[in-house]
Every structure is written in C-alpha cells, then in structure tokens.
Amino acid sequence: MPLSIFGFRAMWSPTFIGVLLFITVIYFLVTIKWRKDFKNSTPLTKYQAVCFLLALLSLYIIKGSPVNLLSHIMFTMHMVQMALLLLLVPPLLIKGIPNYLWQYLIDLPIIKPVFRFLTKPVVALIVFAAFFSFYHIPLIFDFVKLEETLHGIVTLLLFLSAIFMYWPLVNTLEDQPKMKGLHKVGYLIGNAVLITPACAMIIFASAPMYATYTDGEIWMKAMALCVPAGTLAGLTQLSGPELFTNMSPINDQQLGGVLMKILQEVIFGIILSKVFYEWYRNERENADQITQEALLERQRLRENEYR
Incomplete structure (x- = not known):
C-alpha cells in the first residue's frame, strides 16, 4: 500500500515545519x-549558521x-532514525550555536551543576549507552511507543544524552571539559563498544521482539504517534506493517540493528578522520615547540635520576 493513505499531515508534518521555521527566525534574531544583549558576544559566522x-x-x-x-511501520527505519537523530544532529547543533549562547545557558543556576556533571566524559558515555540500551528493551520499547507524551519525553531525554555525550568531543568553550588527540579516539571506541550489546541483542535475536512492529492491533495503536486519530479511524482495512x-x-529487525x-x-569514522587531521596539523605547525618540550622533559627526567 502507498504511504499516501495516511494523509499529508502524517507524511509531511506541516506543524513541525512551522515550529522549525519559528526556531530558525528566533536563532537569527x-x-x-x-x-x-549577551555578554562577550561575537558575530555569527557562516560556519555556525550552516551547521x-x-x-x-x-x-x-x-x-x-x-x-x-516509515519509522513507525518498519523497525529498520526506526533504527536509521535513531542513528541520525542521536549521532548526526547533536554535533551539528553544538557547532551551530555560538559559544556565548552556550555559556549563557550553561551558567543558569539550575542548569550549571547538572550540565557540569552530565558532560564529564565517563558519565556522558554511561548515561548515553544506558538510555539507548534500556529504551530498546522490548517491554520498555513497546510501552513507550503506546504513550504519546511518554514517547516525546523519552525521545527528548535520549537526544539530550546524545548532546552530553558529544559535548566533550566537539565543544570549544574554554572552561568546559574537552579532550584531545588519542583521548577522543578512545572515547569514540568506548561509545561504540557500550551500545554494541543492545545492537547485538537486536541483530541476533531468534524471533521478533517488538509487538509494536508485529502485532497488528498494537501496531495500530502505536501509529497514533504520527497519524491523526481521524485519519487512522478511517483506515479499517489495515492489519499490520506487512502491508x-x-x-x-525478523529480517526487518535484524537489518535495523545492522544499519x-x-x-x-560511518559517522564516528568521519569524526575520527577530523581528529587525526587536526592532530597532524597541530604536529606540523607546532613541531619545534613539541620537540623543545620533549627535550626539556627528558632533561628533567635525567636530573631526577642523578639526585
């Protein structure tokens, strides 16, 4: 069946377009x-605006x-949606918002201690992996997919955990935690390792795990998250996603985990290539300084040996 049976609102979300346009106008204002009006503000750069x-x-x-x-019809598209939402959008958003606005937000009394704690590298990794893994436990996943408000809250928390996870990697604020060189490589590898069990559970399951993609009645209830109730009530001929x-x-589920x-x-590979490029450029531009520091350190070690 064609997706057009669900109507224009379900396919193109005009309300969401309006919200994003409003956010865009506010951003440029x-x-x-x-x-x-903000302390230490700087002119908006083309790079920030594009990001x-x-x-x-x-x-x-x-x-x-x-x-x-499609993400509500096929588990494969759900996982693609999750990958792009949690791994692609956050670094673009962090880079796109000027530092003085981030500083203003982070310095708010309620946000500052929470943000400082949740952006510590180890904490950020564990929180993100835990949220992602627990969300995809079948019992939790099916329950969340049937409650519109709860689904929105959980999606927001997942997105915020991705922001926290990326913060030490890509932020450029002077007083915020950030990593350099090989630490970033280890951080990304650690992230990949921590969410692997959840993906493995999905890929290697011997049977479909999610009722919201296999049980026709439950699937119809879950479709209410993206299809207007009036439209959904008129689609009495639908029996399930197999249409x-x-x-x-099971193949849909396994393909979703693999993708x-x-x-x-792919996304982490792109980030790693940038990390290595920046490291290589820094080594070339500061070769004399790095050599001098290494020689001084070696001299200090020798002096300590003779004492």
Whole structure:
C-alpha cells in the first residue's frame, strides 16, 4: 500500500515545519539583531549558521518527513532514525550555536551543576549507552511507543544524552571539559563498544521482539504517534506493517540493528578522520615547540635520576 493513505499531515508534518521555521527566525534574531544583549558576544559566522541550518534540516527529515512515518511501520527505519537523530544532529547543533549562547545557558543556576556533571566524559558515555540500551528493551520499547507524551519525553531525554555525550568531543568553550588527540579516539571506541550489546541483542535475536512492529492491533495503536486519530479511524482495512514491506519481521529487525551499527561507524569514522587531521596539523605547525618540550622533559627526567 502507498504511504499516501495516511494523509499529508502524517507524511509531511506541516506543524513541525512551522515550529522549525519559528526556531530558525528566533536563532537569527538572537545571533544577529539581539546579539549585543549577551555578554562577550561575537558575530555569527557562516560556519555556525550552516551547521545550525543543517541540524534543523536533518531534524525535519528525521522527524517530520515520510522517514518518520516509515519509522513507525518498519523497525529498520526506526533504527536509521535513531542513528541520525542521536549521532548526526547533536554535533551539528553544538557547532551551530555560538559559544556565548552556550555559556549563557550553561551558567543558569539550575542548569550549571547538572550540565557540569552530565558532560564529564565517563558519565556522558554511561548515561548515553544506558538510555539507548534500556529504551530498546522490548517491554520498555513497546510501552513507550503506546504513550504519546511518554514517547516525546523519552525521545527528548535520549537526544539530550546524545548532546552530553558529544559535548566533550566537539565543544570549544574554554572552561568546559574537552579532550584531545588519542583521548577522543578512545572515547569514540568506548561509545561504540557500550551500545554494541543492545545492537547485538537486536541483530541476533531468534524471533521478533517488538509487538509494536508485529502485532497488528498494537501496531495500530502505536501509529497514533504520527497519524491523526481521524485519519487512522478511517483506515479499517489495515492489519499490520506487512502491508507496506516485503521483509519478514525478523529480517526487518535484524537489518535495523545492522544499519544502526553501520551508520554509527560511518559517522564516528568521519569524526575520527577530523581528529587525526587536526592532530597532524597541530604536529606540523607546532613541531619545534613539541620537540623543545620533549627535550626539556627528558632533561628533567635525567636530573631526577642523578639526585
């Protein structure tokens, strides 16, 4: 069956478009017209604007286009949606918001201690992996998918945990935790390792685990998250997601787990290539200083040996 039977609102989310356009207008007003109202503000750069717009465009494709509708029909598309939402959008958003705005937000009394704790590298890794893994436990997953408000809260918490996870990697604020060189490599590897058990559970399961993608009645209830109630009530001919895909539920589930890992490796690979490039450039530009520091350190070690 064609997706068009669910209607224009379900496929293209015009309300969500309006929300994103409103956010875009506010962003440019704050960063251009009202910029001087903030302490230590700096002019908006093209790089920041492009990153922010790419983040919002990606967010619309992920949560507002037919990709969102497909994510409720096929588990494969759900995992693609999760990979892009949690691994692609957060670094773009962090880079797209100027540092003085991040500083203003982080310095708010309620947010500051929480943000400081949750962006510690070890804490950020564990929180993100725990949220992702627990969310995909079948009992929790099916329950969340049937409650619209709860689904929205859980999705927001997952997204925030991804922001915290990426913060030590990509933020450029002077007083915020950040890592250099090989520490970033180890951090990304650790992230990949920690969410592997959840993906392995999905990939190597001997039977479909999620009722919201296999049980026709429960699936119809879950579709209420993205299809207006009036439209859904009129689609009495629907019996389940099998009407929209030729894949069996188990193959759909396994492919979703595999694509999640592939997309993670691709995105992390791009970040790692940037990390190595920055390390190489720093080594070349500061070769004399690095050599001098190494010689001084070696001299200090020798002096300590003779004492």
